[in-house]
Amino acid sequence: MGKLRVVKAGPMASIQDFGRFGFRRYGIPQSGAMDRDFMIAANRQAGNPENYPVIEFALAGMELEALEEAVISVIGAALKVNGEHVEKACKVSAGDSLKISAPGFVYGYMGMGGKLAAQEDFGSISTYERAGFGGIAGRRLKAGDMLIVDGECGEMSHVDIPQRTIVEVAEIRIMKGPEWDLLKELPSLKTFQVDATSDRMGIRLTGAKLDCDYQEIASSAVIPGTIQLPPDGQPIILMNDCQTTGGYPRIGKVMNEDLGKLAQVRPGKAIRFRLV
Structure with missing residues:
Protein backbone atom coordinates (compact mmCIF):
# COMPACT_ATOMS: atom_id res chain seq x y z
CA MET A 1 0.00 0.00 0.00
CA GLY A 2 0.94 3.61 -0.38
CA LYS A 3 -0.88 6.93 -0.20
CA LEU A 4 0.01 10.44 -1.32
CA ARG A 5 -2.00 13.64 -1.03
CA VAL A 6 -1.78 16.16 -3.86
CA VAL A 7 -0.79 19.53 -2.40
CA LYS A 8 -0.37 21.30 -5.71
CA ALA A 9 -0.99 19.94 -9.20
CA GLY A 10 0.03 21.50 -12.49
CA PRO A 11 -2.70 22.39 -14.99
CA MET A 12 -2.27 19.20 -17.03
CA ALA A 13 -1.61 16.48 -14.42
CA SER A 14 -3.66 13.32 -14.90
CA ILE A 15 -3.64 9.56 -14.40
CA GLN A 16 -2.74 7.61 -17.56
CA ASP A 17 -1.95 4.05 -18.59
CA PHE A 18 -1.47 2.61 -22.10
CA GLY A 19 -4.98 3.67 -23.11
CA ARG A 20 -8.20 2.19 -24.52
CA PHE A 21 -8.15 -0.15 -27.49
CA GLY A 22 -10.95 -1.75 -29.50
CA PHE A 23 -13.55 0.99 -28.94
CA ARG A 24 -12.85 3.50 -31.73
CA ARG A 25 -15.83 2.21 -33.71
CA TYR A 26 -17.97 3.59 -30.86
CA GLY A 27 -16.28 6.99 -31.04
CA ILE A 28 -14.10 6.39 -27.96
CA PRO A 29 -10.54 7.77 -28.28
CA GLN A 30 -7.44 5.88 -27.23
CA SER A 31 -6.06 8.34 -24.63
CA GLY A 32 -3.11 7.00 -22.57
CA ALA A 33 0.39 8.31 -21.86
CA MET A 34 1.71 10.75 -24.45
CA ASP A 35 5.26 9.43 -24.04
CA ARG A 36 4.84 5.69 -23.66
CA ASP A 37 8.58 5.09 -23.24
CA PRO A 49 4.93 -4.02 -14.67
CA GLU A 50 5.31 -1.59 -17.56
CA ASN A 51 1.55 -1.17 -18.13
CA TYR A 52 0.64 0.05 -14.62
CA PRO A 53 -0.97 3.52 -14.47
CA VAL A 54 1.19 6.55 -13.73
CA ILE A 55 0.78 10.27 -13.13
CA GLU A 56 1.46 12.31 -16.27
CA PHE A 57 2.23 16.00 -15.80
CA ALA A 58 3.06 18.63 -18.40
CA LEU A 59 4.90 21.97 -18.45
CA ALA A 60 4.63 22.38 -14.65
CA GLY A 61 5.62 20.36 -11.60
CA MET A 62 3.72 19.01 -8.60
CA GLU A 63 3.85 19.03 -4.81
CA LEU A 64 2.68 16.04 -2.75
CA GLU A 65 2.65 14.82 0.84
CA ALA A 66 3.20 11.19 1.79
CA LEU A 67 0.46 9.90 4.11
CA GLU A 68 1.78 6.33 4.13
CA GLU A 69 5.04 4.67 3.12
CA ALA A 70 5.31 4.51 -0.67
CA VAL A 71 7.81 3.91 -3.48
CA ILE A 72 8.11 6.83 -5.91
CA SER A 73 9.79 7.10 -9.29
CA VAL A 74 9.98 10.22 -11.47
CA ILE A 75 11.05 10.29 -15.13
CA GLY A 76 11.54 13.49 -17.14
CA ALA A 77 11.71 15.85 -14.15
CA ALA A 78 13.62 16.32 -10.88
CA LEU A 79 12.36 14.99 -7.54
CA LYS A 80 13.12 16.43 -4.10
CA VAL A 81 12.06 14.71 -0.88
CA ASN A 82 12.14 16.99 2.17
CA GLY A 83 14.32 19.36 0.14
CA GLU A 84 16.90 16.70 -0.81
CA HIS A 85 17.40 15.82 -4.46
CA VAL A 86 16.68 12.17 -5.32
CA GLU A 87 18.38 10.62 -8.36
CA LYS A 88 16.17 7.58 -8.88
CA ALA A 89 13.27 5.65 -7.31
CA PHE A 105 10.73 18.56 -22.10
CA VAL A 106 6.90 18.70 -22.19
CA TYR A 107 5.70 15.60 -20.29
CA GLY A 108 7.03 13.98 -17.13
CA TYR A 109 5.84 10.86 -15.32
CA MET A 110 5.59 9.71 -11.71
CA GLY A 111 5.20 6.04 -10.92
CA MET A 112 4.12 4.63 -7.54
CA GLY A 113 5.13 1.15 -6.47
CA GLY A 114 2.01 -1.02 -6.68
CA LYS A 115 -1.10 -0.46 -8.79
CA LEU A 116 -2.60 3.02 -8.64
CA ALA A 117 -6.32 2.88 -7.81
CA ALA A 118 -8.59 4.90 -10.11
CA GLN A 119 -11.82 4.82 -12.08
CA GLU A 120 -11.84 2.27 -14.92
CA ASP A 121 -13.84 2.81 -18.11
CA PHE A 122 -13.69 0.59 -21.19
CA GLY A 123 -10.74 -1.40 -19.93
CA SER A 124 -8.49 1.51 -18.99
CA ILE A 125 -8.11 4.04 -16.20
CA SER A 126 -6.57 6.65 -18.52
CA THR A 127 -8.13 10.06 -17.96
CA TYR A 128 -10.16 11.35 -20.91
CA GLU A 129 -11.54 14.61 -19.60
CA ARG A 130 -13.98 15.40 -22.43
CA ALA A 131 -16.07 12.30 -21.59
CA GLY A 132 -15.22 12.02 -17.88
CA PHE A 133 -13.50 8.65 -18.33
CA GLY A 134 -10.87 7.19 -16.02
CA GLY A 135 -8.59 8.81 -13.48
CA ILE A 136 -10.22 10.52 -10.51
CA ALA A 137 -13.81 11.32 -11.53
CA GLY A 138 -12.68 11.62 -15.13
CA ARG A 139 -10.75 14.86 -14.57
CA ARG A 140 -7.27 16.24 -14.11
CA LEU A 141 -5.67 16.13 -10.68
CA LYS A 142 -6.24 18.94 -8.22
CA ALA A 143 -5.13 19.84 -4.68
CA GLY A 144 -6.56 17.47 -2.08
CA ASP A 145 -6.74 14.40 -4.35
CA MET A 146 -5.54 11.14 -2.82
CA LEU A 147 -3.25 8.84 -4.82
CA ILE A 148 -3.57 5.33 -3.42
CA VAL A 149 -1.89 2.12 -4.60
CA ASP A 150 -2.96 -1.46 -4.03
CA GLY A 151 -0.53 -4.34 -3.55
CA GLU A 152 3.22 -4.36 -3.29
CA CYS A 153 5.79 -3.24 -5.82
CA GLY A 154 8.64 -5.37 -7.03
CA GLU A 155 12.29 -4.49 -6.60
CA MET A 156 13.23 -0.89 -7.33
CA SER A 157 15.79 -0.61 -10.10
CA HIS A 158 17.75 1.97 -12.05
CA VAL A 159 16.74 1.95 -15.72
CA ASP A 160 18.09 3.58 -18.84
CA ILE A 161 16.03 6.68 -19.61
CA PRO A 162 14.72 6.81 -23.20
CA GLN A 163 16.73 9.22 -25.32
CA ARG A 164 15.05 12.60 -25.63
CA THR A 165 17.24 15.53 -26.67
CA ILE A 166 16.54 19.19 -27.32
CA VAL A 167 17.65 19.92 -30.87
CA GLU A 168 17.18 22.83 -33.24
CA VAL A 169 14.98 20.72 -35.52
CA ALA A 170 13.48 17.39 -34.42
CA GLU A 171 13.27 14.81 -37.21
CA ILE A 172 9.96 12.91 -37.20
CA ARG A 173 9.52 9.83 -39.40
CA ILE A 174 6.28 9.55 -41.34
CA MET A 175 4.57 7.20 -43.79
CA LYS A 176 2.30 8.19 -46.69
CA GLY A 177 -1.37 8.66 -45.86
CA PRO A 178 -4.45 7.82 -47.95
CA GLU A 179 -4.59 11.33 -49.48
CA TRP A 180 -0.84 11.70 -49.99
CA ASP A 181 -1.27 12.16 -53.75
CA LEU A 182 -3.11 15.45 -53.24
CA LEU A 183 0.19 17.06 -52.20
CA LYS A 184 2.04 19.20 -54.76
CA GLU A 185 5.31 19.10 -52.78
CA LEU A 186 7.13 16.85 -50.34
CA PRO A 187 6.50 17.65 -46.65
CA SER A 188 10.14 16.82 -45.95
CA LEU A 189 11.17 20.03 -47.77
CA LYS A 190 9.51 22.16 -45.10
CA THR A 191 10.33 23.03 -41.49
CA PHE A 192 7.41 23.56 -39.10
CA GLN A 193 7.04 24.98 -35.59
CA VAL A 194 4.95 23.41 -32.84
CA ASP A 195 2.15 25.82 -31.94
CA ALA A 196 1.40 26.77 -28.32
CA THR A 197 -2.22 25.61 -28.75
CA SER A 198 -1.06 21.98 -29.12
CA ASP A 199 -2.44 19.56 -26.53
CA ARG A 200 -3.24 15.90 -25.93
CA MET A 201 -5.70 15.96 -28.83
CA GLY A 202 -3.33 17.23 -31.49
CA ILE A 203 -0.09 18.97 -32.40
CA ARG A 204 -0.72 22.05 -34.51
CA LEU A 205 2.10 23.09 -36.84
CA THR A 206 2.71 26.67 -37.96
CA GLY A 207 5.24 28.53 -40.06
CA ALA A 208 5.52 26.62 -43.32
CA LYS A 209 2.46 25.67 -45.36
CA LEU A 210 1.90 22.72 -47.67
CA ASP A 211 0.46 23.22 -51.12
CA CYS A 212 -2.03 20.61 -52.27
CA ASP A 213 -5.06 20.05 -54.48
CA TYR A 214 -7.26 20.49 -51.44
CA GLN A 215 -10.40 18.44 -51.28
CA GLU A 216 -12.76 17.81 -48.41
CA ILE A 217 -13.11 14.08 -47.93
CA ALA A 218 -15.94 12.04 -46.52
CA SER A 219 -15.50 11.72 -42.77
CA SER A 220 -12.97 8.90 -42.47
CA ALA A 221 -11.11 7.00 -39.78
CA VAL A 222 -8.18 8.68 -38.06
CA ILE A 223 -5.81 7.46 -35.34
CA PRO A 224 -3.03 8.95 -33.20
CA GLY A 225 -0.25 9.99 -35.57
CA THR A 226 -2.55 10.82 -38.50
CA ILE A 227 -1.41 14.04 -40.23
CA GLN A 228 -4.41 16.07 -41.37
CA LEU A 229 -4.14 19.01 -43.76
CA PRO A 230 -6.76 21.77 -43.27
CA PRO A 231 -7.48 24.33 -46.02
CA ASP A 232 -4.89 26.77 -44.59
CA GLY A 233 -2.11 24.31 -45.49
CA GLN A 234 -0.77 24.04 -41.92
CA PRO A 235 -0.77 20.39 -40.78
CA ILE A 236 -2.32 19.01 -37.61
CA ILE A 237 -0.90 15.80 -36.15
CA LEU A 238 -3.54 13.94 -34.17
CA MET A 239 -2.46 12.61 -30.78
CA ASN A 240 -3.79 10.32 -28.04
CA ASP A 241 -7.05 12.12 -27.23
CA CYS A 242 -7.96 12.70 -30.88
CA GLN A 243 -11.37 12.10 -32.39
CA THR A 244 -12.03 8.85 -34.26
CA THR A 245 -13.04 10.32 -37.65
CA GLY A 246 -12.23 13.48 -39.58
CA GLY A 247 -12.90 15.22 -42.88
CA TYR A 248 -9.49 16.76 -43.66
CA PRO A 249 -7.15 14.99 -46.11
CA ARG A 250 -4.91 12.47 -44.30
CA ILE A 251 -1.59 13.15 -45.98
CA GLY A 252 0.57 11.04 -43.68
CA LYS A 253 1.02 9.07 -40.47
CA VAL A 254 3.76 9.56 -37.87
CA MET A 255 5.44 6.27 -37.03
CA ASN A 256 4.31 4.95 -33.64
CA GLU A 257 7.94 4.80 -32.50
CA ASP A 258 8.25 8.59 -32.97
CA LEU A 259 5.00 9.68 -31.28
CA GLY A 260 6.64 10.03 -27.84
CA LYS A 261 9.52 11.99 -29.35
CA LEU A 262 7.02 14.28 -31.10
CA ALA A 263 4.96 14.80 -27.93
CA GLN A 264 8.10 16.03 -26.15
CA VAL A 265 8.86 18.84 -28.65
CA ARG A 266 8.15 22.08 -26.82
CA PRO A 267 5.92 24.79 -28.33
CA GLY A 268 7.93 27.11 -30.56
CA LYS A 269 10.48 24.41 -31.40
CA ALA A 270 10.86 23.09 -34.92
CA ILE A 271 10.24 19.72 -36.53
CA ARG A 272 10.95 18.27 -39.96
CA PHE A 273 9.36 15.18 -41.51
CA ARG A 274 11.33 12.31 -42.99
CA LEU A 275 9.40 9.97 -45.27
CA VAL A 276 10.08 6.27 -44.68
Missing part, protein backbone atom coordinates in the same frame (compact mmCIF):
# COMPACT_ATOMS: atom_id res chain seq x y z
CA PHE A 38 8.81 7.49 -20.30
CA MET A 39 5.76 5.84 -18.72
CA ILE A 40 7.37 2.40 -19.03
CA ALA A 41 10.61 3.71 -17.50
CA ALA A 42 8.74 5.22 -14.52
CA ASN A 43 7.03 1.88 -13.86
CA ARG A 44 10.14 -0.25 -14.22
CA GLN A 45 12.12 2.02 -11.92
CA ALA A 46 9.40 1.70 -9.26
CA GLY A 47 9.36 -2.12 -9.60
CA ASN A 48 6.06 -2.26 -11.49
CA CYS A 90 13.03 6.02 -3.55
CA LYS A 91 10.92 5.01 -0.59
CA VAL A 92 9.10 7.81 1.23
CA SER A 93 7.51 7.76 4.68
CA ALA A 94 4.40 9.34 6.18
CA GLY A 95 4.91 13.09 6.57
CA ASP A 96 7.51 13.42 3.81
CA SER A 97 7.18 16.37 1.44
CA LEU A 98 7.70 15.72 -2.29
CA LYS A 99 8.40 18.39 -4.87
CA ILE A 100 8.59 17.52 -8.58
CA SER A 101 10.02 20.11 -10.95
CA ALA A 102 8.55 21.10 -14.29
CA PRO A 103 9.50 18.52 -16.94
CA GLY A 104 12.70 19.04 -18.88
Whole structure:
Protein backbone atom coordinates (compact mmCIF):
# COMPACT_ATOMS: atom_id res chain seq x y z
CA MET A 1 0.00 0.00 0.00
CA GLY A 2 0.94 3.61 -0.38
CA LYS A 3 -0.88 6.93 -0.20
CA LEU A 4 0.01 10.44 -1.32
CA ARG A 5 -2.00 13.64 -1.03
CA VAL A 6 -1.78 16.16 -3.86
CA VAL A 7 -0.79 19.53 -2.40
CA LYS A 8 -0.37 21.30 -5.71
CA ALA A 9 -0.99 19.94 -9.20
CA GLY A 10 0.03 21.50 -12.49
CA PRO A 11 -2.70 22.39 -14.99
CA MET A 12 -2.27 19.20 -17.03
CA ALA A 13 -1.61 16.48 -14.42
CA SER A 14 -3.66 13.32 -14.90
CA ILE A 15 -3.64 9.56 -14.40
CA GLN A 16 -2.74 7.61 -17.56
CA ASP A 17 -1.95 4.05 -18.59
CA PHE A 18 -1.47 2.61 -22.10
CA GLY A 19 -4.98 3.67 -23.11
CA ARG A 20 -8.20 2.19 -24.52
CA PHE A 21 -8.15 -0.15 -27.49
CA GLY A 22 -10.95 -1.75 -29.50
CA PHE A 23 -13.55 0.99 -28.94
CA ARG A 24 -12.85 3.50 -31.73
CA ARG A 25 -15.83 2.21 -33.71
CA TYR A 26 -17.97 3.59 -30.86
CA GLY A 27 -16.28 6.99 -31.04
CA ILE A 28 -14.10 6.39 -27.96
CA PRO A 29 -10.54 7.77 -28.28
CA GLN A 30 -7.44 5.88 -27.23
CA SER A 31 -6.06 8.34 -24.63
CA GLY A 32 -3.11 7.00 -22.57
CA ALA A 33 0.39 8.31 -21.86
CA MET A 34 1.71 10.75 -24.45
CA ASP A 35 5.26 9.43 -24.04
CA ARG A 36 4.84 5.69 -23.66
CA ASP A 37 8.58 5.09 -23.24
CA PHE A 38 8.81 7.49 -20.30
CA MET A 39 5.76 5.84 -18.72
CA ILE A 40 7.37 2.40 -19.03
CA ALA A 41 10.61 3.71 -17.50
CA ALA A 42 8.74 5.22 -14.52
CA ASN A 43 7.03 1.88 -13.86
CA ARG A 44 10.14 -0.25 -14.22
CA GLN A 45 12.12 2.02 -11.92
CA ALA A 46 9.40 1.70 -9.26
CA GLY A 47 9.36 -2.12 -9.60
CA ASN A 48 6.06 -2.26 -11.49
CA PRO A 49 4.93 -4.02 -14.67
CA GLU A 50 5.31 -1.59 -17.56
CA ASN A 51 1.55 -1.17 -18.13
CA TYR A 52 0.64 0.05 -14.62
CA PRO A 53 -0.97 3.52 -14.47
CA VAL A 54 1.19 6.55 -13.73
CA ILE A 55 0.78 10.27 -13.13
CA GLU A 56 1.46 12.31 -16.27
CA PHE A 57 2.23 16.00 -15.80
CA ALA A 58 3.06 18.63 -18.40
CA LEU A 59 4.90 21.97 -18.45
CA ALA A 60 4.63 22.38 -14.65
CA GLY A 61 5.62 20.36 -11.60
CA MET A 62 3.72 19.01 -8.60
CA GLU A 63 3.85 19.03 -4.81
CA LEU A 64 2.68 16.04 -2.75
CA GLU A 65 2.65 14.82 0.84
CA ALA A 66 3.20 11.19 1.79
CA LEU A 67 0.46 9.90 4.11
CA GLU A 68 1.78 6.33 4.13
CA GLU A 69 5.04 4.67 3.12
CA ALA A 70 5.31 4.51 -0.67
CA VAL A 71 7.81 3.91 -3.48
CA ILE A 72 8.11 6.83 -5.91
CA SER A 73 9.79 7.10 -9.29
CA VAL A 74 9.98 10.22 -11.47
CA ILE A 75 11.05 10.29 -15.13
CA GLY A 76 11.54 13.49 -17.14
CA ALA A 77 11.71 15.85 -14.15
CA ALA A 78 13.62 16.32 -10.88
CA LEU A 79 12.36 14.99 -7.54
CA LYS A 80 13.12 16.43 -4.10
CA VAL A 81 12.06 14.71 -0.88
CA ASN A 82 12.14 16.99 2.17
CA GLY A 83 14.32 19.36 0.14
CA GLU A 84 16.90 16.70 -0.81
CA HIS A 85 17.40 15.82 -4.46
CA VAL A 86 16.68 12.17 -5.32
CA GLU A 87 18.38 10.62 -8.36
CA LYS A 88 16.17 7.58 -8.88
CA ALA A 89 13.27 5.65 -7.31
CA CYS A 90 13.03 6.02 -3.55
CA LYS A 91 10.92 5.01 -0.59
CA VAL A 92 9.10 7.81 1.23
CA SER A 93 7.51 7.76 4.68
CA ALA A 94 4.40 9.34 6.18
CA GLY A 95 4.91 13.09 6.57
CA ASP A 96 7.51 13.42 3.81
CA SER A 97 7.18 16.37 1.44
CA LEU A 98 7.70 15.72 -2.29
CA LYS A 99 8.40 18.39 -4.87
CA ILE A 100 8.59 17.52 -8.58
CA SER A 101 10.02 20.11 -10.95
CA ALA A 102 8.55 21.10 -14.29
CA PRO A 103 9.50 18.52 -16.94
CA GLY A 104 12.70 19.04 -18.88
CA PHE A 105 10.73 18.56 -22.10
CA VAL A 106 6.90 18.70 -22.19
CA TYR A 107 5.70 15.60 -20.29
CA GLY A 108 7.03 13.98 -17.13
CA TYR A 109 5.84 10.86 -15.32
CA MET A 110 5.59 9.71 -11.71
CA GLY A 111 5.20 6.04 -10.92
CA MET A 112 4.12 4.63 -7.54
CA GLY A 113 5.13 1.15 -6.47
CA GLY A 114 2.01 -1.02 -6.68
CA LYS A 115 -1.10 -0.46 -8.79
CA LEU A 116 -2.60 3.02 -8.64
CA ALA A 117 -6.32 2.88 -7.81
CA ALA A 118 -8.59 4.90 -10.11
CA GLN A 119 -11.82 4.82 -12.08
CA GLU A 120 -11.84 2.27 -14.92
CA ASP A 121 -13.84 2.81 -18.11
CA PHE A 122 -13.69 0.59 -21.19
CA GLY A 123 -10.74 -1.40 -19.93
CA SER A 124 -8.49 1.51 -18.99
CA ILE A 125 -8.11 4.04 -16.20
CA SER A 126 -6.57 6.65 -18.52
CA THR A 127 -8.13 10.06 -17.96
CA TYR A 128 -10.16 11.35 -20.91
CA GLU A 129 -11.54 14.61 -19.60
CA ARG A 130 -13.98 15.40 -22.43
CA ALA A 131 -16.07 12.30 -21.59
CA GLY A 132 -15.22 12.02 -17.88
CA PHE A 133 -13.50 8.65 -18.33
CA GLY A 134 -10.87 7.19 -16.02
CA GLY A 135 -8.59 8.81 -13.48
CA ILE A 136 -10.22 10.52 -10.51
CA ALA A 137 -13.81 11.32 -11.53
CA GLY A 138 -12.68 11.62 -15.13
CA ARG A 139 -10.75 14.86 -14.57
CA ARG A 140 -7.27 16.24 -14.11
CA LEU A 141 -5.67 16.13 -10.68
CA LYS A 142 -6.24 18.94 -8.22
CA ALA A 143 -5.13 19.84 -4.68
CA GLY A 144 -6.56 17.47 -2.08
CA ASP A 145 -6.74 14.40 -4.35
CA MET A 146 -5.54 11.14 -2.82
CA LEU A 147 -3.25 8.84 -4.82
CA ILE A 148 -3.57 5.33 -3.42
CA VAL A 149 -1.89 2.12 -4.60
CA ASP A 150 -2.96 -1.46 -4.03
CA GLY A 151 -0.53 -4.34 -3.55
CA GLU A 152 3.22 -4.36 -3.29
CA CYS A 153 5.79 -3.24 -5.82
CA GLY A 154 8.64 -5.37 -7.03
CA GLU A 155 12.29 -4.49 -6.60
CA MET A 156 13.23 -0.89 -7.33
CA SER A 157 15.79 -0.61 -10.10
CA HIS A 158 17.75 1.97 -12.05
CA VAL A 159 16.74 1.95 -15.72
CA ASP A 160 18.09 3.58 -18.84
CA ILE A 161 16.03 6.68 -19.61
CA PRO A 162 14.72 6.81 -23.20
CA GLN A 163 16.73 9.22 -25.32
CA ARG A 164 15.05 12.60 -25.63
CA THR A 165 17.24 15.53 -26.67
CA ILE A 166 16.54 19.19 -27.32
CA VAL A 167 17.65 19.92 -30.87
CA GLU A 168 17.18 22.83 -33.24
CA VAL A 169 14.98 20.72 -35.52
CA ALA A 170 13.48 17.39 -34.42
CA GLU A 171 13.27 14.81 -37.21
CA ILE A 172 9.96 12.91 -37.20
CA ARG A 173 9.52 9.83 -39.40
CA ILE A 174 6.28 9.55 -41.34
CA MET A 175 4.57 7.20 -43.79
CA LYS A 176 2.30 8.19 -46.69
CA GLY A 177 -1.37 8.66 -45.86
CA PRO A 178 -4.45 7.82 -47.95
CA GLU A 179 -4.59 11.33 -49.48
CA TRP A 180 -0.84 11.70 -49.99
CA ASP A 181 -1.27 12.16 -53.75
CA LEU A 182 -3.11 15.45 -53.24
CA LEU A 183 0.19 17.06 -52.20
CA LYS A 184 2.04 19.20 -54.76
CA GLU A 185 5.31 19.10 -52.78
CA LEU A 186 7.13 16.85 -50.34
CA PRO A 187 6.50 17.65 -46.65
CA SER A 188 10.14 16.82 -45.95
CA LEU A 189 11.17 20.03 -47.77
CA LYS A 190 9.51 22.16 -45.10
CA THR A 191 10.33 23.03 -41.49
CA PHE A 192 7.41 23.56 -39.10
CA GLN A 193 7.04 24.98 -35.59
CA VAL A 194 4.95 23.41 -32.84
CA ASP A 195 2.15 25.82 -31.94
CA ALA A 196 1.40 26.77 -28.32
CA THR A 197 -2.22 25.61 -28.75
CA SER A 198 -1.06 21.98 -29.12
CA ASP A 199 -2.44 19.56 -26.53
CA ARG A 200 -3.24 15.90 -25.93
CA MET A 201 -5.70 15.96 -28.83
CA GLY A 202 -3.33 17.23 -31.49
CA ILE A 203 -0.09 18.97 -32.40
CA ARG A 204 -0.72 22.05 -34.51
CA LEU A 205 2.10 23.09 -36.84
CA THR A 206 2.71 26.67 -37.96
CA GLY A 207 5.24 28.53 -40.06
CA ALA A 208 5.52 26.62 -43.32
CA LYS A 209 2.46 25.67 -45.36
CA LEU A 210 1.90 22.72 -47.67
CA ASP A 211 0.46 23.22 -51.12
CA CYS A 212 -2.03 20.61 -52.27
CA ASP A 213 -5.06 20.05 -54.48
CA TYR A 214 -7.26 20.49 -51.44
CA GLN A 215 -10.40 18.44 -51.28
CA GLU A 216 -12.76 17.81 -48.41
CA ILE A 217 -13.11 14.08 -47.93
CA ALA A 218 -15.94 12.04 -46.52
CA SER A 219 -15.50 11.72 -42.77
CA SER A 220 -12.97 8.90 -42.47
CA ALA A 221 -11.11 7.00 -39.78
CA VAL A 222 -8.18 8.68 -38.06
CA ILE A 223 -5.81 7.46 -35.34
CA PRO A 224 -3.03 8.95 -33.20
CA GLY A 225 -0.25 9.99 -35.57
CA THR A 226 -2.55 10.82 -38.50
CA ILE A 227 -1.41 14.04 -40.23
CA GLN A 228 -4.41 16.07 -41.37
CA LEU A 229 -4.14 19.01 -43.76
CA PRO A 230 -6.76 21.77 -43.27
CA PRO A 231 -7.48 24.33 -46.02
CA ASP A 232 -4.89 26.77 -44.59
CA GLY A 233 -2.11 24.31 -45.49
CA GLN A 234 -0.77 24.04 -41.92
CA PRO A 235 -0.77 20.39 -40.78
CA ILE A 236 -2.32 19.01 -37.61
CA ILE A 237 -0.90 15.80 -36.15
CA LEU A 238 -3.54 13.94 -34.17
CA MET A 239 -2.46 12.61 -30.78
CA ASN A 240 -3.79 10.32 -28.04
CA ASP A 241 -7.05 12.12 -27.23
CA CYS A 242 -7.96 12.70 -30.88
CA GLN A 243 -11.37 12.10 -32.39
CA THR A 244 -12.03 8.85 -34.26
CA THR A 245 -13.04 10.32 -37.65
CA GLY A 246 -12.23 13.48 -39.58
CA GLY A 247 -12.90 15.22 -42.88
CA TYR A 248 -9.49 16.76 -43.66
CA PRO A 249 -7.15 14.99 -46.11
CA ARG A 250 -4.91 12.47 -44.30
CA ILE A 251 -1.59 13.15 -45.98
CA GLY A 252 0.57 11.04 -43.68
CA LYS A 253 1.02 9.07 -40.47
CA VAL A 254 3.76 9.56 -37.87
CA MET A 255 5.44 6.27 -37.03
CA ASN A 256 4.31 4.95 -33.64
CA GLU A 257 7.94 4.80 -32.50
CA ASP A 258 8.25 8.59 -32.97
CA LEU A 259 5.00 9.68 -31.28
CA GLY A 260 6.64 10.03 -27.84
CA LYS A 261 9.52 11.99 -29.35
CA LEU A 262 7.02 14.28 -31.10
CA ALA A 263 4.96 14.80 -27.93
CA GLN A 264 8.10 16.03 -26.15
CA VAL A 265 8.86 18.84 -28.65
CA ARG A 266 8.15 22.08 -26.82
CA PRO A 267 5.92 24.79 -28.33
CA GLY A 268 7.93 27.11 -30.56
CA LYS A 269 10.48 24.41 -31.40
CA ALA A 270 10.86 23.09 -34.92
CA ILE A 271 10.24 19.72 -36.53
CA ARG A 272 10.95 18.27 -39.96
CA PHE A 273 9.36 15.18 -41.51
CA ARG A 274 11.33 12.31 -42.99
CA LEU A 275 9.40 9.97 -45.27
CA VAL A 276 10.08 6.27 -44.68
